[in-house]
Amino acid sequence: MTRKLIVSSFVVAGISTAVFCSPRSSEGEPAAHPSTAVGQRGEGVPDFWIRPGFKVSLVAELRNARFMEFDDKGTLYVSQPDLGTISTFKNQGGKYTKIGEFTTGHRTVHGMHFYNGWLWFTESGAIFKGRDTNGDGKADETVTVLDNLPKGGHWWRPIFVTPNGFFTSIGDSGNINDETNTDRQKVWFYSLDGKTRKLWASGLRNTEKYRYRPGTTELYGADHGSDWFGKPIGDANGKQPVTDLNPPCEFNLYVEGGFYGHPFITGNKVPRIEFQNRPDIIDLADKTIVPAWSFGGHYAPNGFCFMSKNGLGTDLVGDALVAHHGSWNSLKKVGYQVERVCFDKVTGKPYGSQMLVGTLSKSGDVLGRPVDCVEAPDGSVFFSDDHGGKIYRISKAGS
Ligand SMILES: [Ca+2]
Ligand SMILES: [Ca+2]
Known part of the structure; x- marks a missing residue:
């Protein structure tokens, strides 16, 4: 009983500490499509809410557009996991035209990072790197860096390469499984040849991309919160006042040796109700x-980028733009x-945070x-949309 009371007060504390800069509706969530003036919408862009001062343009269309990466020549790479393909695009007067398929036959292909002439990429259970030596958008050489990694669930997705090695991870095989003694729910740091590795961090649910904050070696990633938080105390499909707002999704700074709570502890040290009777639950919360930064529950942040250039204005340099897939x-x-x-x-x-582009219509479609x-x-910043099969550019209004 005492434990239950403790959990409840943590839940309340968790809700009250979430900070949103955008307007909040009476339900406690920022409005999905505020009824304010909107920024500029380019040709072919649906009825998105766009923050005044910004413009959204359509730059490319392709099915199942997931992760994106630019190389040093301005080639845009887009992973399409359902097709098993990474497609390549070149800028032709502001529109991006497909020039080829960098690679194909890699079903579930996901995260990418261009580093030192090579495009590193992941799929369920494996990591590769490839390079295009004649500029036709197709890989001329592909090397398997790692295979025989665990597959399935929240599969092996992110890759971030540094001069000394690369960061990668695999998430939970489901919602809140205790996978402490497996490769899952952990950030790994491998040597560049993939032969040795060390544990970097643990207790994550599903982080799909890592990047350093510009000018630092601070490793950031956005982690999905778990589902059905309130189920053990009575939330049910269709009536879920606790689950709807809990737990938060997370923007984490992953430090070496750090523990980030999952599956036992969510957000701001709030225990999952399923694990509250573990004798070590307070110790787990403590560490x-x-x-x-906390995002709303069920936002499902996937990829993000830090702003290193001035394309959206000097005040955004150093900020992160995060793509939320939605609940x-x-x-x-x-x-x-x-x-x-x-x-x-x-x-x-x-x-602080604010919505730059909302992708629900006024009526919630x-x-x-x-x-x-x-x-x-x-x-400028591109964002991908795997629902409509589109890539959009965010730029300053009037640009
Ligand atoms: Ca080639
Ligand atoms: Ca966490």
Whole structure:
């Protein structure tokens, strides 16, 4: 009984500490499509909500557009996991035209990172790197870096390469499984040849992309919160006041040796009710590193990018743009947006956030499901949409 009371007070504390800069509706969530003036909408862009001062343009169309990456020549790579293909695009007067398929036959292909002439990429159970030596958009050489990795569930997705090795991970095989003694729910740091590795961090649910904050070696990633938080105390399909707002999705700063709570502890050290009777639950909460920034529950943040250029204005340099895929386990559709996380230029920490582009219509229809954000060579930001099969550019209004 005492434990239950403790959990309840943690839940309340978790809700009250969430900070949103955008307007909030009476339900406690920021409005999905605020009835304010909107920014500029280019030709072919649906009825998105766009923050005044910004413009959204359609730059490419392709089915199942998931993660994106630019190389040093301005070639855009887009992974299409259902097709097993990475397609390549070139800028032709602002529109991106497909020039080829960098690789195909890699069903579930997902995260990518271009590093030192090679495009590294993942699929369920394996990591590869390939390179295009004659500029036709097709890989001329592909090397298997790792195979025989665990497959399935939240599969092997992210890759981030540094001079000393690469970060990668695999998430939970389901919702809240205790997979402490497996490769899952952990960030691994491998040597560049894939032969040795060390554990970097643990206690994540599903983080699909890692990047350093510009000018630092601070490793950031967005982690999905778990589902059905309130089920053990009576939330049921269709009536889920606890589950709808809990737990938060997380923007985490993954430090070496850090523990991030999952599956036992959520958000700001709130135990999952299923694990509250573990004798070590308070110790687990004690060692959990809380999110650097909390997103709304069920937003499902996938990819993100940090702004290193001035394309959206000097005040956004150093901020992150996060692509939220949007909810399924919430009665009201939430998420469905590209959100700016503002970083304090003095402390280097997040201090606020705001929706830049909302992808629900005024009547709540899904117009797009953002998957990834990437900074283009000109400093604008592209986001992918695997619902509509589109890639959009966010730029300054009037540009
Ligand atoms: Ca080639
Ligand atoms: Ca966590």
